[in-house]
Amino acid sequence: AQKITQTQPGMFVQEKEAVTLDCTYDTSDPSYGLFWYKQPSSGEMIFLIYQGSYDQQNATEGRYSLNFQKARKSANLVISASQLGDSAMYFCAMRPYSGSARQLTFGSGTQLTVLP
Amino acid sequence: SAVISQKPSRDICQRGTSLTIQCQVDSQVTMMFWYRQQPGQSLTLIATANQGSEATYESGFVIDKFPISRPNLTFSTLTVSNMSPEDSSIYLCSVQGARYEQYFGPGTRLTVT
Numbered sequence: 001a002q003k004i005t006q007t008q009p010g011m012f013v014q015e016k017e018a019v020t021l022d023c024t025y026d027t028s029d030p031s032y033g034l035f036w037y038k039q040p041s042s043g044e045m046i047f048l049i050y051q052g053s054y055d056q057q058n059a060t061e062g063r064y065s066l067n068f069q070k071a072r073k074s075a076n077l078v079i080s081a082s083q084l085g086d087s088a089m090y091f092c093a094m095r096p097y098s099g100s101a102r103q104l105t106f107g108s109g110t111q112l113t114v115l116p
Numbered sequence: 117s118a119v120i121s122q123k124p125s126r127d128i129c130q131r132g133t134s135l136t137i138q139c140q141v142d143s144q145v146t147m148m149f150w151y152r153q154q155p156g157q158s159l160t161l162i163a164t165a166n167q168g169s170e171a172t173y174e175s176g177f178v179i180d181k182f183p184i185s186r187p188n189l190t191f192s193t194l195t196v197s198n199m200s201p202e203d204s205s206i207y208l209c210s211v212q213g214a215r216y217e218q219y220f221g222p223g224t225r226l227t228v229t
Contacts, residue, residue: 021158033216035217035218037220042222043153043206043222043223043225044220044221044222044223045159045208045210045220047117047217047219047220048217050216052216063174090209091158091159095216096219102160102212103149103161103164103174104153105147106158106159106160107158108157108158109158
């Protein structure tokens with residue numbers, strides 16, 4: 001079984017500063033993918049970034065980067081130069097690529113508030 | 117990326133009634149997923165729907181309560197039956213992209229009174 005842990009229920013960051021949202025995971029599968037989603041108050045789930053377990057480099061997508069430390073089983077999201085529009089709930093998720101249970105498993109989320 | 121639409125976007129329903137949520141994708145996909153997000157909670161997978169076969173339900177979810185149809189490769193419906201206030205949630209349809217990504221619809225915000 002997979003488990004995703006997000007230990008920060010809420011985070012505050014000043015506009016234009018960088019912020020790191022923590023995510024640790026637990027799985028026995030050798031091959032898996034890690035995802036981050038943003039959920040604004042409107043409720044939609046916006047895909048931000050993906051990291052494969054065998055990828056050698058950390059994933060980056062614009063202002064988003066994923067700090068992947070496989071040995072520590074962590075996949076932290078780094079948002080650079082925060083903007084007011086970044087205020088939202090952020091979810092870390094994982095999908096194994098082997099075995100019968102291949103659905104996404106989500107963490108409990110982190111509510112990010114960007115302060116002007 | 118896949119473009120997913122859901123109808124209705126929100127609804128207020130009385131207990132004991134049923135609501136059918138529609139999910140339309142702009143491309144053919146093999147698997148479609150239905151998730152529930154209760155207030156203040158994370159997402160929980162209800163079931164996986166493959167075209168031409170019965171949906172596969174996760175532990176805690178049953179077909180009588182959440183019947184799902186998948187008539188073709190671009191469309192699915194989820195029915196929330198005999199609703200109670202505990203069914204008040206956001207229901208999200210999701211599809212897997214061509215490679216690894218998974219996309220979500222805008223969600224259906226359901227309130228049961």
